[in-house]
Amino acid sequence: MGSATSELPPASRTPLRDTAESGLKIVVVGGFGVGKTTLVRSVSEIRPLNTEEVMTEAGEGVDRIPVSSAKNTTTVAFDFGRISLNERLVLYLFGAPGQKRFWFLWDRLFSGTLGAVVLVDTRRMEDSWYAIDRLEHHKTPFVVAVNRFDGDHAYHSLEEIRTALALPAHVPLIDCDARVRSSGKDVLIALVDHLHHLARERELTA
Amino acid sequence: MTRRPVDVGDPDRLYTITQGRSRADAVAFDLVTLIVAECEPSAGQQSEHARILELCRHPTSVVEIAAELSLPITVVRILLEDLRATGRITPRHPRVAASAALPDSALLTEVLHGLRNL
Numbered sequence: 001m002g003s004a005t006s007e008l009p010p011a012s013r014t015p016l017r018d019t020a021e022s023g024l025k026i027v028v029v030g031g032f033g034v035g036k037t038t039l040v041r042s043v044s045e046i047r048p049l050n051t052e053e054v055m056t057e058a059g060e061g062v063d064r065i066p067v068s069s070a071k072n073t074t075t076v077a078f079d080f081g082r083i084s085l086n087e088r089l090v091l092y093l094f095g096a097p098g099q100k101r102f103w104f105l106w107d108r109l110f111s112g113t114l115g116a117v118v119l120v121d122t123r124r125m126e127d128s129w130y131a132i133d134r135l136e137h138h139k140t141p142f143v144v145a146v147n148r149f150d151g152d153h154a155y156h157s158l159e160e161i162r163t164a165l166a167l168p169a170h171v172p173l174i175d176c177d178a179r180v181r182s183s184g185k186d187v188l189i190a191l192v193d194h195l196h197h198l199a200r201e202r203e204l205t206a
Numbered sequence: 207m208t209r210r211p212v213d214v215g216d217p218d219r220l221y222t223i224t225q226g227r228s229r230a231d232a233v234a235f236d237l238v239t240l241i242v243a244e245c246e247p248s249a250g251q252q253s254e255h256a257r258i259l260e261l262c263r264h265p266t267s268v269v270e271i272a273a274e275l276s277l278p279i280t281v282v283r284i285l286l287e288d289l290r291a292t293g294r295i296t297p298r299h300p301r302v303a304a305s306a307a308l309p310d311s312a313l314l315t316e317v318l319h320g321l322r323n324l
Contacts, residue, residue, distance in 0.1 A: 013261075013274070015263075015264035015265075015266070016240070016264055016265045016266065017264075017265075018264060018265065020240055020265045020298075021240065021265075021298050022240075022298065022299075022300055022301040022302075023236070023237075023238025023239065023240055023267050023298075023300050024238065024300065024301075024302060024317065025237065025238055025300075025302075043324070049269075049270065049273035049274075050273060051269060051272045051273040051278075051279065052278055052279075053278055053279045053280065054278045054280065075278075080269055080273075082267075082270075083320070083321075083324065084320075085316070085317055085319075085320025085321065086316065086319070086320050089316060089317065089320060090238070090240070090267070091317065091320070091321075092237070092238050092267065092269065094237075109237055109279070110237075112236065112300060112302050114302065114309060114314075114317070141308070185321060185324055188321050189318065189321050189322065192314055192317050192318050192321060193318065195308070195309070195314050196311055196314040196315065196318060198308060199308050199309065199310060199311040199314055200311050202308060203310070203311055
């Protein structure tokens, strides 16, 4: 048996504090290349990691590992990062593809998520329609963040974007630059502010 | 970023790792459930179990374990169930229940604080 020191995890891994006791989730959804991983990276305390989940498309067996004979299996990959909020709370940020097959796994992977950020590229706004529709269906609170890329020549105002996305007035819509840490942080604060507002409203009317 | 291939290409190998089991209890191990090892890895243990015990000397989330082991989430949940059944790990469950519609405002205030202090 190897000695304890030879079994230390690689230096690239930053472990959590031993006091960490509760994980929280926020999901960033958006089309391919919209900057989900960039946003996760800019605010994460670890280098974003990648993992996958497998599913069979037959509804009954959604949480089965595919057997070699099963052809109708699909994998959903997602990136994630991590933010230690204090001694006890750890926030995980998941960058998830907005495509159809991903939503089959929503309940299994992302139930209990605090809320979601829909990241939008103004050159491909139609990529966001489906994600917005699904989040509304799952009753997951969300904000929409417009990732302003360099050379966003056809600059659309937030009002124009709200109209194009048919976004209700109560859903916060903000600009961001996913590459910039402070901007990514502002997006998360906008989401949690929104969630806090919703929670207070509910608590006052309860 | 780290983008290692996740081992989904060989279902037979996954079956070997889980000894033929293919179902996991998603409720028992949320993606962000933090796992803490209660003992050191021991000789003769299945290598995946040993790896998990090494990783979880400090609290480690289910999703981080999956990424580190390059295994699908379901496989990791099955392995964790083995370790829990024999008392070798303790899960720290998320405070926000998967069934809860919205977390309470006190928790969200704490989250806001944490984010503003980044």
